[in-house]
Amino acid sequence: QKEVEQDPGPLSVPEGAIVSLNCTYSNSAFQYFMWYRQYSRKGPELLMYTYSSGNKEDGRFTAQVDKSSKYISLFIRDSQPSDSATYLCAMKAGNQFYFGTGTSLTVIP
Amino acid sequence: GAVVSQHPSWVICKSGTSVKIECRSLDFQATTMFWYRQFPKQSLMLMATSNEGSKATYEQGVEKDKFLINHASLTLSTLTVTSAHPEDSSFYICSAGTGAVTDTQYFGPGTRLTVL
Numbered sequence: 001q002k003e004v005e006q007d008p009g010p011l012s013v014p015e016g017a018i019v020s021l022n023c024t025y026s027n028s029a030f031q032y033f034m035w036y037r038q039y040s041r042k043g044p045e046l047l048m049y050t051y052s053s054g055n056k057e058d059g060r061f062t063a064q065v066d067k068s069s070k071y072i073s074l075f076i077r078d079s080q081p082s083d084s085a086t087y088l089c090a091m092k093a094g095n096q097f098y099f100g101t102g103t104s105l106t107v108i109p
Numbered sequence: 110g111a112v113v114s115q116h117p118s119w120v121i122c123k124s125g126t127s128v129k130i131e132c133r134s135l136d137f138q139a140t141t142m143f144w145y146r147q148f149p150k151q152s153l154m155l156m157a158t159s160n161e162g163s164k165a166t167y168e169q170g171v172e173k174d175k176f177l178i179n180h181a182s183l184t185l186s187t188l189t190v191t192s193a194h195p196e197d198s199s200f201y202i203c204s205a206g207t208g209a210v211t212d213t214q215y216f217g218p219g220t221r222l223t224v225l
Contacts, residue, residue, distance in 0.1 A: 043204075
C-alpha cells in the first residue's frame with residue numbers, strides 16, 4: 001500500500017462548478033499537508049499548506065484535513081478554465097515528504 | 110517570497126555530452142534541496158536530496174555517478190547529467206526548503222532536457 005493515495009482522474013467539470021480533490025494516507029505520523037498545482041511543462045506551485053485538522057481557506061480554495069480519517073481534500077469554488085492543471089497532494093513527517101500521483105483537472109468553458 | 114529559479118529552462122544536447130542544471134533559491138536560504146525527474150503525464154520521481162555542505166542522498170536506482178549533485182551554498186544546487194544519452198531526456202525539477210520541520214518545499218520551474 002502506498003503512503004499516499006490519490007485518484008489520478010482525469011476529472012472534467014464545467015466552468016463554475018465546485019471541484020473536490022482528495023487524498024488518503026496511511027501514516028499517522030504525517031503532520032503537515034500540502035496541495036500543489038502543476039501546469040503542463042511547469043514546476044509545481046504551492047497552493048495550500050496546513051498542519052492541523054480542520055479547514056483553511058484562501059480565496060476560492062479550501063483545504064480540509066481530517067486526521068482521524070487520514071483524509072485530506074482541496075475544494076475549488078467557482079472553477080475557472082485557468083484552474084485546469086494537475087493537483088498534487090503532499091504530506092510530511094519529520095523531514096520526509098510524500099507526494100500523491102496527482103489528479104488531472106480540466107475545467108470546460 | 111520563496112522563489113526558486115532554474116537555469117536553463119530547456120536544453121538540447123548531443124549524446125555523450127554533459128549538461129549542468131542550476132537551481133537557486135532567490136529569497137531564502139535553502140538548507141535542503143531536492144531533485145526530481147518527471148516523465149510526461151507521470152508523477153514526480155525523487156532522484157536525490159541534498160543538504161548544504163554535505164553529499165547528496167540518492168534514491169534507490171538513481172546512479173550517483175551519472176547524476177552529480179552539488180549543493181555548495183545555501184542558495185545554489187547543481188545537477189550535472191554526465192555522458193547524457195537519449196533515455197536521460199526528461200523534465201528535471203528542483204525544489205528547496207529551509208530544512209525546518211515546519212517548512213515545505215518550493216519548486217523551481219523545471220528544465221526540459223532533450224538528448225539527441
